[in-house]
Amino acid sequence: MTATLQRLSFILFSASYVAAIWPLPASLSSGSSALILSTDFDVILPDNAPRDLADAVGRTKQFLSSDALGRLVPDRGASDKDAIGSAPALGSLVLTVTGDLKSIAEVATAELGSRDEAYTLTVPDDGSDATLSANSSLGLLRGLSTFEQLWYTNEAGIYTVEAPFDIEDGPVYPYRGFMLDTARNYFPVDDIKRTLDAMSWVKMTTFHWHVVDSQSFPLQIPGFLELSEAGAYTAEMVYTPENVADIVAYANARGIDVMVEWDTPGHTSVISKSHPEHVACPEASPWASYAAEPPSGQLRIASAETTNFTTSVVTALSGMFNSKYLSLGGDEINAKCYTDDAETQASLNGTGKDFATALSEFTNATHNTLRASGKTPVVWQEMVLDYNVTTVEKDALILVWISSEDAISVVEQGYKIIHAASDYFYLDCGLGGWVGDNVEGNSWCDPFKTWQKSYSFDPVANMTSEQAELVLGGQHLIWTEQTSPANLDSSVWPRAASSAEVFWSGPGGNVTSALPRLHDLAYRFNQRGVAAIALQPIWCALRPYACDLTA
Amino acid sequence: MTATLQRLSFILFSASYVAAIWPLPASLSSGSSALILSTDFDVILPDNAPRDLADAVGRTKQFLSSDALGRLVPDRGASDKDAIGSAPALGSLVLTVTGDLKSIAEVATAELGSRDEAYTLTVPDDGSDATLSANSSLGLLRGLSTFEQLWYTNEAGIYTVEAPFDIEDGPVYPYRGFMLDTARNYFPVDDIKRTLDAMSWVKMTTFHWHVVDSQSFPLQIPGFLELSEAGAYTAEMVYTPENVADIVAYANARGIDVMVEWDTPGHTSVISKSHPEHVACPEASPWASYAAEPPSGQLRIASAETTNFTTSVVTALSGMFNSKYLSLGGDEINAKCYTDDAETQASLNGTGKDFATALSEFTNATHNTLRASGKTPVVWQEMVLDYNVTTVEKDALILVWISSEDAISVVEQGYKIIHAASDYFYLDCGLGGWVGDNVEGNSWCDPFKTWQKSYSFDPVANMTSEQAELVLGGQHLIWTEQTSPANLDSSVWPRAASSAEVFWSGPGGNVTSALPRLHDLAYRFNQRGVAAIALQPIWCALRPYACDLTA
The missing domain is CATH 3.30.379.10 (Chitobiase/beta-hexosaminidase domain 2-like)
Structure with missing residues (x-):
């Protein structure tokens, strides 16, 4: 196995010098x-x-x-x-x-x-x-x-x-990504480009762009400009089609595919501002009963008109991106939102369908529309683990996010997976709760995920060799409730480089020998204008192993 | 009480608008x-x-x-x-x-x-x-x-x-500070000035400058230039006397006093590079036996020559700063460092003194030297709680850092205190361990200290009214093992503004009504070039109370 050879060659040399290459070559x-x-x-x-x-x-x-x-x-x-x-x-x-x-x-x-x-x-x-x-x-x-x-x-x-x-x-896994949420807080194009530069320096392949969400809709989609006109935070906080083309070209030239996400049918509150007819429970109160975070609002999956609207947007959105992959989300669908929505209940009662059937049909429609545009659907794990959806085909890529332990359940069903688990790869955990009126609140995914934690990840834990073939790779992610341009770089780098190495070089790396190389990377990032944080005092960074626990 | 009146006036108005003044006026x-x-x-x-x-x-x-x-x-x-x-x-x-x-x-x-x-x-x-x-x-x-x-x-x-x-x-407490450690990682003068600007915007009074430590000695002290020549990370990573004068003048003009700290007798390893004769256990191994963090090294408190050297440096250092206060540290003195140091043991044996007596005499010498320079000594809490030192006079200011619960023990002895407790005010907690070879390591002061946590601090908890008179104020602090210019602003702001309000406006503030004002402050900081983080999605920042837990 390549990864084993590589570790061996590194260990042989690590005593005498620091070959500061990141990710470590095979x-x-x-x-x-x-x-x-x-x-x-x-x-x-x-x-x-x-x-x-x-x-x-x-x-x-x-x-x-x-x-x-x-x-x-x-x-x-x-x-x-x-x-x-x-x-x-x-x-x-x-x-x-x-x-x-x-x-x-x-x-x-x-x-x-x-x-x-x-x-x-x-x-x-x-x-x-x-x-x-x-x-x-x-x-x-x-x-x-x-x-x-x-x-x-x-x-x-x-x-x-x-x-x-x-x-x-050469890499062990083909998918080595990073996800940025540009909906909770907005990031100018230059921040995205700087992030793409940094991603390319550690040989990442995929920018998973969670571009819109319930809070804002910064993406200008031709034919559906009302979505961003009503849903962007300001007229300036948008991504125009020209911006998108620029970002995609910039990424591609750096070896990075741009996998955009339109999270549906949940996480769509903001669509109610231009299309109230398509959204159940918009900005309902108390929000905690209707959504994982404010504001609530979900596409009316049982409505034929909403399904038509959604597939039309999917087609238009697909046309903006050249990737073969596009995420349609599918996480955190709130049942009460639909239960309390008279229109949804009328639709269900009128057709005799239950929630799972309606969601299956909605999913089938949006996924087939995506395939007609030449793209493969990507979804969050609930779409195959939680909702009894029958229409997620085996071509789909499944993002495992709630827990790394859920990966096995997905591959057992024969789906391809991308590791994106909160317990290893969520960069926003551990910084306290952001919800107001909540003095002792913690982040839901405490504790903080250190680079050492993600570096210790095993992508094929408990899998058979056949199941392991379904693992395409993985990524760090940042949800931006508490992240803005002020702390983008420092929240992401160099931590996200740890998954870049796990999925390029393979698992089994040693944090002790990796640290001097990661210092080197972080210092080089800073020289290039990416504000990676210091992992240790300079005294330690200049003296490999001198600040080890056992030194 | 002013603080009560002020809260009342705010609550009366808070339903209808956001008077985004921070700290809240009396x-x-x-x-x-x-x-x-x-x-x-x-x-x-x-x-x-x-x-x-x-x-x-x-x-x-x-x-x-x-x-x-x-x-x-x-x-x-x-x-x-x-x-x-x-x-x-x-x-x-x-x-x-x-x-x-x-x-x-x-x-x-x-x-x-x-x-x-x-x-x-x-x-x-x-x-x-x-x-x-x-x-x-x-x-x-x-x-x-x-x-x-x-x-x-x-x-x-x-x-x-x-x-x-x-x-x-007008303020409730006169000391409202912020401590920056410029020894673990170095910060250019412009970073310090930007921090002073931000401090002045929230009416802080004291920049506690932990300028040197065991890892580096960036301060050029006239007459003792060998300390920085041998001890700065690089020749450029220094603060010249001109830099210091510039920083002090810049701070003073913004209403801020610069309280410099030379942490002694511990935290002085770097002095061994120019003065090996004055330092016990320099860079000893394993470091964990000799210091709280690498590298180990402490001034030889039992040596008359070292005492003379120390007081000479104190005099020279005092001359660089116009504050009436100067910290001589005194935290985390490691007993084994002296026990294993032949020179120290010979000094003790030769005079028949024990450790506490030697430390008391050393302290008396350095504090009196400070007083002769017109300054009041400031020390960390161990100097009055842990070492049986008999020579800390009641004029001294005591920095309570290990736990907020230790404050009562200090005021019970009649000492004046500055609140600087790790459980409320340490900005570096909760981000994982920085020591190498320690994959599951946490920061010693987990969890992350949210602004809500520090905002809820009570400076006079469990104190009598007489004891409460001994409380001069408090401060946030950042130890910079994992902080560099890359994340200085985002680590500090707007969190440190919460203590600025607690000690200006008095305790008892409500996090729910404070949040819209704190958003406003953070947004204004960004407009002024200080990269305060986003506390919530923009959607929430623009809609006071809409993202409260109970909204």
Whole structure:
């Protein structure tokens, strides 16, 4: 198993140095030679390189010169000056691709499981050309991200003291994601782009964009502009179709697929502002009887008109995104909301259907509409575990969120899963309750999920090998009741990097040996303008293992 | 009691509007009239106004024009346009001072209890002059901070819809502080200045600067530059004497006294890098046997040379700060560090003294040196509760930190206290352990301290009225093992504003009615460049009480 080999190779080297690559490559060997980047260092593109690969190389060259990261040792690398003074200079990194030279975007948006991300990177210690080869431009992008992490800067130049490098790498799981909720609090496009940059640096593949919810509807959907006109917090707090196209292109060029979510039929209160006819129990009181959080409101699943409206929006929404995946939600449907809704009860009584049948038919309609747009449905776990819905097909991806222990029940039914469990991956837990008039309130998912916790996650716990094949990967998530642009970066980074490594490198990593690498990553993020938090005092960050519990 | 009156006046008004003043004034009445700021609005200074008061007025005028804060209602105040279109315009705020016109800095650095911060502010609703009067320039500064919080901005101008205002105000406690640790992680001067700005907006009086610790010594002390040369993380991560003078002047001009701390005799490992002769158990292993956190190291309290060195540094340090208060620490002294230190044991054996006697003498020497420099010693609670030290005089201020329940034991001994208890005021709790090799580690002071928790603090719990007189106030604190410039603002604000109100307005505030005001404060902080976090979804922030647990 690749993951085991990789751990072994890392442990062999970890005593003597920190190869600060994150996520850890499947196979890595390195040395102890100094090597500097030539002042005229260049990256040689393959012939007919697609534009987004050329752009990626441009970013790599920019980072090499602008990262200006001092090595995480007490003197920040100042004393490396002597060692590198006489070191060979690396003049070129030569890229070669062995497969069809499609764009990064094309590969990154292909079906999960069909995206070739593997690469081979060699950096000799004698100054002869470094080489990066892959079967796809996406593989080259992953290799470039690794190459960028090899270098430090001091007064004498840009250098490593760990040459030569030989790396064979590729991911264990294809889905490595991050979910951002832009409905509870709004995030400007630049915040999203900065997040996409950071995601790409740790080789993530999917931006799960929980774009709207009961609180606000910032997304402008062509043909349904009334939703955002009535539902965005302000006229400025919107994502226009141009913004969406820009975000999708930005993500794709960085190897990231944008999986948008329209959470239905719950979490749709805000739709009542433009379409009161489609929403049961809008802003009902007390909210706690009608929804998990205020305001309440759910699409009238038993109404033919509401079903038609919903499928029309799904079609329009699908047209805005090029991903093969789109989430239609399905979590936290409140029964009382429908029980107390006269229109829903009349519809059910008129047809003799029960709630499960109505929800099954609604789901069948929206999912089939999605498939007609060429997309695969994604749903939260309740849709296959809780509501007796009969119409979730096996092509769907199931997001396991309530507890990691629920994953087994989903794969037992033969569904594909994405790990997104609150007990490992919710970045918003443990910071106290946000509901008002509740002085001793805690977050529902206490305690705070540390990077160590998510790093210790086992994606295939208790599964047979057949069930394990159904695991596509996983992600960190942030629900933004208490998160705004003020604390987006610091809430997410570097914690979310821990799942990026679990699902790239495979489980079984050791938090003790990972910490120095994660420090390095967090420091590099800061050099690049992403405000990752400090995991320890600087004293500890500069002295691997000195602040271990047992040191 | 002022605090009771104030709560009553607030409750009477809270049903109909949000007077978003933070901290809540002792007495406040307001109306429902619209009033705009004239385009040539000006603030009229008293004759012979000191420079720092004129500067404060300049900042107020700048904030009035640059805050550009929309009211926290669903339309952000757009529909106020009609109401304010025909509203009277306020042309002037006239400042008058009835006492000696000393500078803000002079009043802000006077002895605690002698700083007059009271002010009276009236804003008529007919456009006639607003007036702000006080006995001191510091009182005027406090009133200006309040005045700034009355105004919102929409397309039609800068306005309020709650005129007239009549405010009589002054603090319940004189010490309202915030502690920043700049030793675990370093913070550039600009971060400190931005923090001082924010502190002044909520009328805090003391910046408790935990400037050095075992991990690093960023402070350049004239005559002892070797301490920072050997002990700063990098040559750039220092506070020069010029930086200190700049910070102190900046703070004082904003009504804030800078109480620096040199934590002794523990928490001094870093001194061993330049003065190994003065430090017992430097960087000993395992660290957990010798210190609360790595690296270990304590001043040799039984050594006459070390005592002399320490008092010399105290004198030099005192000369850098104009505050009448300076903390010499005294927490977490590790007994084994001295037991295992041959030099300390030889000193004790040679003189026949025990640990408590040696520590008492050391303390007496350093405290008397401090007094000779015109300063009052401040110490952590162990110095009067745990070590049998006989030489802490009753002039000292005692920082209660381990538990709020320890306050009573300190006042029972007749000492003055500053509330700084971890169970209410530590901003770094609840985010997981930072020590390495510790996958399930929690922070020692779990759980996370919400603003609601600190807001519910009672400074005089279980005290007699005589004991209550010994309470000078309190503060939030942040220890920066996991805090860096990346998350300083978001870790501190708006949470620390809750203690600012408790100690200005008095205890007994109601979290439910406070929340809309705290939202307003956090939004205004963001407009001013301080990244306070969102406490709730925007939907809730714009709808007071709609997200209460019982709504």
